[in-house]
Amino acid sequence: MNSLYLLAAVLSQFGDVRAGYIPADLKVAQVILVVAAGLSIRCLAKAGIKRASVAFCGGVALGTVAILHFGQLNGPPAIVIGFAVVLGVLTAMRFSANTATASIIIFLIGSALTVASVPANGEFPQAFSLMAVNVIAGAGAIICLSQLVVIINPERAPAWRSIAVRIAGSWIVAISVLIIAVSSQTNLF
């Protein structure tokens, strides 16, 4: 029953977004980062499951320490979206990283996801549980999306599929650039 409720909540929220309303608790930077990270699976695959898990958890730990030390800042969402731009470029270029580079990128994704998951309201350390839920949900969404990309675009996929993934990478960059521009004019974050 809980999963049905969760599904209904996700679907209704997507309807809201389509209608032009974004809930206050939806983290724009987090969503962009999750999609960018999911799409760049081909670039990150060299790290392997174990190394990727360690790097991601290390990144989350670093992000958590940074938030607890510095508190909630206004700058990080723009930096996180800037990082999403880099991931989008890597996807569009079909960049293939070596093991070390892939691990570092995954580490940075973990840190960025944590920074982007800070709840809009609430003081730390009380808001820590809400942030933890956001991070776990984000990590789950990255895994689901990366699986979808692997299904759509396996190693020996037809050419049009790899073209579609490249173009999707360029969408991430374009959307991120526009969001950064809009946020400079309005109080988006």
Next chain:
Amino acid sequence: MIFTSPQTRKALILFSFLLVAAPAAIAHTGEGLSGGLLSGFVHPVRGWDHVAAMVAVGLWGTFLGRPAIWVLPVVFPLVMALGGAVGVLGLPLPGVETGIALSSVVLGALILGKVRMPLWGAAIIVGVFAIFHGYAHGIELPTAANPVSFAVGFVVATGLLHLAGIALGLVTTRPRGEVFVRAVGGLITAAGAGFLLGII
């Protein structure tokens, strides 16, 4: 691979389609639809000048072959976003409408004439025109009910129009396909001339 069973894969794909099929929330339709995901999505589709140019980019990319088939549709949204950012920031850009109409004329003519050029040259041509298209979308962004969903909508619609152009261009592999694609290029040029002269 974490999800290996075919059933799980199908469920994942079905879930993605369900997300797309989710109905818009009725409670917010009054103010939201004027500047949400849907209005961003239909913004490029409603303007035939945009549609002609976007399809032409995909079509020309297919005509030029690899790697232009993916480079041009990747370059376009990237540079378009920069043009959009210029529009969002309110910086002036002269001749936007002329630039948009010219994009159809030039890109259509390049397809019609079966013009082959170096990749960097093609990317520059596409990039220059993308600035005008992006600017036209960008100046409407700050007034949208939700700029983020509007931006997502128009970027995705632009990309899908490129993909439509690529799909159309794939007929070049069939007999007389090249003639068909060049004819479409001619139509795009004629439409662009119509936009330029204010006839259409």
